[in-house]
Amino acid sequence: MFARFFYLWINKNPMEKEKVFGYIVLPALSVAFVVISFLLFINPKNARLLKRKLHLGAAIIALTSISLTFQSCVTCYEPAQELPPNEFFLNTENDSINILLNETNKITGYISNPVASGFYYRIIRDELIYQSGKIEALDGAYNSDMEDFEITLNDSLYGLYDLLFYSGRPDEYSYDAKYVLNILEIK
Amino acid sequence: MKKQKLPFIIFETTSVCNLNCKYCYNIWKRPGEVDEPKNSYRKARRALKRLFRLADVEQVTFTGGEPLISERFQELVLFTRLRKKYVSIITNGNGGKKEDYHMLIRLGCELFELPIHSNIPENHDNLSQIKGSWEKSVQSVKDILSLGGNVVCVIVITKINYKEIKETLKFIRSIGVNRVMLNRYNIGGTGLSYINELVTTKEELNEAFRLANEAAEETGMKLSSNVCTPICLVDFKQYPKIAWAPCSSNVLNKPITLDIEGNIRMCNHSPIVLGNIFKENFETIFKSEYLKGWTDIVPEFCNGCDLFDKCFGGCRAASEQMGFTLHEVDPVLTCLKK
Ligand code: SF4
Ligand code: SF4
16 A cells, blocks of 8 residues: 555656655655565565555566666756666567568667777677678767668678677677567568 | 576476466476476475575566466565565456555566467466456556556467467557567467367468568557477568567577476476576586587488578477477477468
């Protein structure tokens, strides 16, 4: 109840969100959550405690994601928060991208808040690298919050690949973003 | 300690299930296997805790058995979500009520995967071997959608339901779902006892994908085929509206599976345990010779085939379920009805 009340209340008063959230609600919920979890540990079969724990947990998750949305919230009194550094975005709604060769052989996207020493990509299939390279900013310099880029695909590519992005030199085990790349041609 | 980057893990929260699907590939359901029910919140939580200590996991997919009937399931989801992991759930749609889905959505579950094998209830129930399971599954889909959750439906393509696949897809579309996984019947688990009843001919399987491709064209639905299928059985270039997801040779892109005892397998279909997270770290586990065999060993059937580096002989976990080794091609090729 308590958690629900606060959740609804702060949704009605957006200007108060940050203060209430930062100083009161989240710490209070967290303490209550720890206490309930402990009681549940002692009484694992207590359904009421379990219900409370879940409601509190859900409220914490909801509020934490509210706090994340604050980061991109711009008001007249505060500057915009920085965009997440070195994140790769392609012009697609999910983590796969289809390239219709009849229409284009280019992959386009942008890097948010680019602060790494360099940006790279690899197009791989089953650990074999089919194409790789450095990603250059389309306007020639990494000097804005959102820097557009373009990758021109080699003629020989066709079918399904993994497209991996790296901030800094690529290695075998870590990448910053991964997309499934499907290169097709409609005959 | 450097954490292993793991984009994705499948977590089997329990071996217990309330259905008895004829096609079920759960490894503990193979004929002759002693099925000791695994269902413990404490063990499951301990395994997750250990997993998050060893690996930087992005997404956890809960499965079973039926995860929604596993002990204190919602708490496991809460535990995972509080560690900021994406959560999706593979459920049979018969284990939860509307209030359970409501809580799971509030906890931030990103995606629910549920089966609707046919628009004909009897055919779905025939596959699940429980009367009324179709109705419950459909109701669950409607409940989740009404609560604002995301659903992807699954159709397991078998001899029993392949003919009506177009109508089934349109039915699924009519209840508000746009994404469907078309998984051909993959031999294993309970399914080993029903091969004759379930396996299609090559022509029938292709007919199913042709019809599905047509349905996708007509409805705009997003379809994918997620069970690695030998290209000599189905050439997906002929079905451009269906995204084909072959098995990757990169271990990190495989559906690495963890059970509540800490055992790691390369995929939920494979019975081979690669290692145990309570005994080894991922670096050691992933160094296994066995793993290399998945790309290095070419089954005799595939000798000389140019397509091997794309299809790897289909699902060889299915060969393993039949008691064979990686030297055998996907048994669907040898069991196909003539
Ligand atoms: S396929 Fe899923 S729902 Fe069916 S018996 Fe197996 S675990 Fe249960
Ligand atoms: S690799 Fe083997 S299973 Fe795949 S298409 Fe070739 S012969 Fe068929």
